[in-house]
Amino acid sequence: MSWRRTLSKVRFLLWRRPDDLAEEIRTHLAMEEAENVADGMRLEEARDQARRRFGNVTSTEERSRDMWTWTVLETLRMDIAYGLRQLRRNPGFAAVAVLTLALGIGANTAIFSVVNAVLLQPLPFSDPDRLVEARETEEAPGTYPVNPADYLDWQAQNRTFEATTVFSWTGNRNMAGPNEPAAAAVTEVQANFFKLLGIAPTAGRSFAKGEDVAGRNRIALLSYGFWQQHFGGKTGAIGKTVELDAERYTVIGVMPPSFHFPSTTDVWVPFDMNGKNFKTRGNHGYNVIGKMKRGVTLEQARQDLLGISLRLEKQFPDANSKVHAVLFPLKDRWWAERGSGCWCCSALWRWCF
Amino acid sequence: MDDRVDLIYGALDVLILRTLQWGPAHGHGIAKSIERMSEDALKVEHGSLYPALQRLLQEGWITAAWGISDNNQRAKYYRLTAAGRRKLTAETSRWDRFVRAVTGVLRPAEIEEGG
Numbered sequence A: 001m002s003w004r005r006t007l008s009k010v011r012f013l014l015w016r017r018p019d020d021l022a023e024e025i026r027t028h029l030a031m032e033e034a035e036n037v038a039d040g041m042r043l044e045e046a047r048d049q050a051r052r053r054f055g056n057v058t059s060t061e062e063r064s065r066d067m068w069t070w071t072v073l074e075t076l077r078m079d080i081a082y083g084l085r086q087l088r089r090n091p092g093f094a095a096v097a098v099l100t101l102a103l104g105i106g107a108n109t110a111i112f113s114v115v116n117a118v119l120l121q122p123l124p125f126s127d128p129d130r131l132v133e134a135r136e137t138e139e140a141p142g143t144y145p146v147n148p149a150d151y152l153d154w155q156a157q158n159r160t161f162e163a164t165t166v167f168s169w170t171g172n173r174n175m176a177g178p179n180e181p182a183a184a185a186v187t188e189v190q191a192n193f194f195k196l197l198g199i200a201p202t203a204g205r206s207f208a209k210g211e212d213v214a215g216r217n218r219i220a221l222l223s224y225g226f227w228q229q230h231f232g233g234k235t236g237a238i239g240k241t242v243e244l245d246a247e248r249y250t251v252i253g254v255m256p257p258s259f260h261f262p263s264t265t266d267v268w269v270p271f272d273m274n275g276k277n278f279k280t281r282g283n284h285g286y287n288v289i290g291k292m293k294r295g296v297t298l299e300q301a302r303q304d305l306l307g308i309s310l311r312l313e314k315q316f317p318d319a320n321s322k323v324h325a326v327l328f329p330l331k332d333r334w335w336a337e338r339g340s341g342c343w344c345c346s347a348l349w350r351w352c353f
Numbered sequence B: 001m002d003d004r005v006d007l008i009y010g011a012l013d014v015l016i017l018r019t020l021q022w023g024p025a026h027g028h029g030i031a032k033s034i035e036r037m038s039e040d041a042l043k044v045e046h047g048s049l050y051p052a053l054q055r056l057l058q059e060g061w062i063t064a065a066w067g068i069s070d071n072n073q074r075a076k077y078y079r080l081t082a083a084g085r086r087k088l089t090a091e092t093s094r095w096d097r098f099v100r101a102v103t104g105v106l107r108p109a110e111i112e113e114g115g
Helices: A003-015 A020-038 A043-054 A057-066 A071-089 A091-120 A148-157 A193-197 A224-231 A298-315 A330-340 A343-352 B011-020 B027-037 B046-059 B082-114
Strands: A131-137 A161-167 A171-176 A182-189 A219-222 A241-244 A247-254 A267-270 A287-292 A325-329 B062-068 B074-080
Touching: A020 A043, A020 A057, A020 B027, A020 B046, A020 B074, A043 A057, A043 B046, A057 B046, A071 A091, A131 A148, A131 A298, A131 A330, A148 A161, A148 A298, A161 A182, A161 A193, A193 A287, A219 A224, A224 A247, A241 A267, A287 A298, A298 A325, A325 A330, B011 B027, B011 B046, B011 B062, B011 B074, B011 B082, B027 B046, B027 B074, B046 B062, B046 B082, B074 B082
Parallel strands: A182 A267, A219 A247
Antiparallel strands: A131 A287, A131 A325, A161 A287, A171 A182, A171 A241, A219 A267, A241 A247, B062 B074
8 A cells, every 4th residue: 555545544544534435426416316306206206216316325335434544543543532532531540540550651661671581581591501610419319519629620520521610608798999998709619610601700800810810819800880889980999908897809800780799799809729629529619600612512411421420439439429510501590590580580480480 | 229339437527528628627517518518329327427527527537616517507517627638638648549549459359251
């Protein structure tokens, strides 16, 4: 349909007089009737003849209107007009209706934004499909976080991962710095943590290789929110010294606003990968993420780590009895972690899965 | 006996446009003109004119405005637009070709039958 025809239809809908056509047909019949009378017919005969020649009046009207086949729109127009009349007649009801709609739309938008961010978007990391979380079994049922000494063996001996990284649980430390004291949620990470996730800092630099050993690891990266809140968002924050539980760290960078992993972290600092913790077997307390090599399946990666686990089990029968590696796609953990932060999402999550 | 013929679909549009070529006319006038021009050979139900007029209005080939008829009646007058005039020319030549083609096909049959 050409736009000119659309325009003429719109104009017709907006401006037409509904009795136009009926009047036109009445005139037509009257003219024919008058002509018939002039031809010498009796009035009644003339009227019948006129009607016969014309055909069915109602169906003509209908077919003429249907030419502007917008019956649906027409109905809609009448519905809207009726609705508006009702609303004008009852402003209190109108206000409640509008408010209800506004709240409904608002709530839906809010929930959708959260669900979209939390559940629907893929992991905000590079190559999310190749990212897996590793855990370990125990003699007791269930799976547990990873033993750091086991992790170092996995890292050294695996053949299916492009890279692996390890990070601690997030814990609060007291921060004293250039500004007022504050509580900071700190996560310790291996130096390659951000590189593996494919995230670069928005200001400053990330941890470099070899900075996760004692003597070099007193450096810190800030979350964007924490930087805004406690350092006024000033780039001057980089290079400043902060004290975390009385240990001095130099701020080297700020992460992007969209980066929240693990979710509540304010400050990331490197591990001491040569520390005592990384030499003790039998405990489980570290989170491990692996990036599988391209083309490697989850099952192949699992078999690879399991092989190492079985060797370790033989080597350390006491500490590593029944301690076997298990793998999960990282997005499962991501959902669980983010989902628990928001009741509506976890409710939805439970309902969906 | 009624030996009038029914209109082929689409022919009515052309007939209306043709009628309006001589100037604006109302629905009844158009009906009468067609009857007169075809010497009553064409069976035009007057009612069928109105959907056709709406169709032509939509296409922008005619416009409509209320006016006063010869015997002082309020009536809606239809007028050919420039686009309508072009359409009429195109349709007329198309119609000629159609008639010639159909006639060409039908004539040999006549001869065979006759021979």
